[in-house]
Amino acid sequence: MLSIGYTLIKNRANSDRLKRGTIPTSACKNRTFAPENSQLPGKFSGNQKNMHVTILAIESSCDDTSAAIIRDGNVLSNCVASQEMHEQYGGVVPEVASRAHQANIIPVVDLAIRKAGIHKNELSAVAFTRGPGLLGSLLVGTSFAKAFALSFNLPLIEVNHMQAHVLAHFAELPHPRFPFLCLTVSGGHTQIIRVTDHLEMEVLGETLDDAAGEAFDKAGKMLGLGYPAGPLIDKHARSGQARFPFPEPAVPGLNFSFSGLKTAIMYFLRDQTKEQKNFIEENLADLCASIQYAIVTILIKKLRKAARQTGIREIAIAGGVSANSGLRQAVESMGEKEGWTTYVPRFEYCTDNAAMIGITAYYKYLRQEFCGQEVAPYARGFAN
Ligand code: KG4
Ligand code: ZN
Numbered sequence: 001m002l003s004i005g006y007t008l009i010k011n012r013a014n015s016d017r018l019k020r021g022t023i024p025t026s027a028c029k030n031r032t033f034a035p036e037n038s039q040l041p042g043k044f045s046g047n048q049k050n051m052h053v054t055i056l057a058i059e060s061s062c063d064d065t066s067a068a069i070i071r072d073g074n075v076l077s078n079c080v081a082s083q084e085m086h087e088q089y090g091g092v093v094p095e096v097a098s099r100a101h102q103a104n105i106i107p108v109v110d111l112a113i114r115k116a117g118i119h120k121n122e123l124s125a126v127a128f129t130r131g132p133g134l135l136g137s138l139l140v141g142t143s144f145a146k147a148f149a150l151s152f153n154l155p156l157i158e159v160n161h162m163q164a165h166v167l168a169h170f171a172e173l174p175h176p177r178f179p180f181l182c183l184t185v186s187g188g189h190t191q192i193i194r195v196t197d198h199l200e201m202e203v204l205g206e207t208l209d210d211a212a213g214e215a216f217d218k219a220g221k222m223l224g225l226g227y228p229a230g231p232l233i234d235k236h237a238r239s240g241q242a243r244f245p246f247p248e249p250a251v252p253g254l255n256f257s258f259s260g261l262k263t264a265i266m267y268f269l270r271d272q273t274k275e276q277k278n279f280i281e282e283n284l285a286d287l288c289a290s291i292q293y294a295i296v297t298i299l300i301k302k303l304r305k306a307a308r309q310t311g312i313r314e315i316a317i318a319g320g321v322s323a324n325s326g327l328r329q330a331v332e333s334m335g336e337k338e339g340w341t342t343y344v345p346r347f348e349y350c351t352d353n354a355a356m357i358g359i360t361a362y363y364k365y366l367r368q369e370f371c372g373q374e375v376a377p378y379a380r381g382f383a384n
Contacts, residue, residue, distance in 0.1 A: 057358030060141030061133025065104035069116035070358030076116035078355035098136035127361030130158035131378035138377035168356035180314035185321035187213035205254025215258035240285030242293035316343035
């Protein structure tokens with residue numbers, strides 16, 4: 001682990017946000033790219049550069065600056081600089097995040113290249129997260145990727161962050177078999193996605209208000225926990241009992257809602273602390289276990305409904321909240337009951353990382369889906 005300034009860079013390899021409907025494979029499909037003095041990418045014969053598909057991937061959609069090197073669909077390095085200064089503000093401050101990305105991006109890319117043991121001239125393409133995310137943060141990664149591609153005469157690949165969370169499952173074996181369902185749960189999104197091919201996905205259901213990660217973070221804030229509260233709730237829940245019942249929302253279809261749960265927790269804590277001043281401190285573990293149980297129950301019941309409706313038994317989870325131990329256990333045990341084959345990613349592929357951007361870019365590369373220098377990042381949904 002290498003520390004630079006106020007951030008931590010971790011190499012996570014070597015050792016060890018969308019709308020209902022079909023997810024487009026690319027905002028600028030089938031664009032061909034012919035770098036000067038080189039062969040078209042994708043024609044894998046000829047010079048050494050084109051023997052392998054080697055991609056530099058950059059992720060900067062929120063508060064993690066990450067760079068990865070992917071060769072022929074395998075992760076050679078995956079480095080992440082986490083911005084821990086947001087904790088003092090109780091959430092991500094967009095302007096602070098953008099500035100930290102600017103400070104981190106060059107050391108992180110440099111480390112990813114060194115850890116991968118490659119030289120820059122072996123690269124076949126540069127990939128970046130185009131959206132959804134914080135615009136200022138995305139701009140840093142996008143601008144860096146464009147400048148890098150321009151100076152090394154490489155094609156550019158733009159990647160949708162939520163699609164990449166799903167394809168994080170292809171970073172390691174075993175891969176889910178198509179078609180599979182993916183419950184994608186992060187700080188900004190909660191979706192059930194039917195995945196029919198690497199780049200063909202359909203959102204079957206999504207949250208109507210808060211995302212699951214947001215529910216964890218907001219509940220944690222009410223308990224006086226730091227940001228992001230999801231991992232802290234997870235930690236305290238391990239020594240607690242889920243003995244405080246919170247209501248389950250009645251949302252039709254495969255959609256989710258977490259705003260009612262948030263309000264219920266708020267009123268419950270208000271009433272209890274009126275009677276007993278130290279209620280939160282004295283019951284922290286049980287409160288965390290109860291909140292986690294409530295969120296996981298909402299998620300798992302909808303996932304079961306989707307599996308029964310579609311008849312699909314290949315079931316995956318993805319996104320930051322898929323690091324939650326309660327959700328991981330619940331998916332495994334529901335899988336045993338329902339006859340699913342379940343896919344739970346390793347922790348480093350749950351939260352934001354550039355390896356998932358590179359894996360997605362690899363499949364886009366195989367389809368020659370490149371983009372031009374004119375592409376702009378987008379904060380929500382996807383670009384058309
Ligand atoms: O995917 P991610 O890293 O970033 C976004 O794309 O949003 O997800 C971040 C979210 C945060 O809300 C964080 O609290 C949550 O994932 N999270 C967890 C856990 N680890 C991260 N939530 C519950 N339990 C965890 N262990
Ligand atoms: Zn994410």
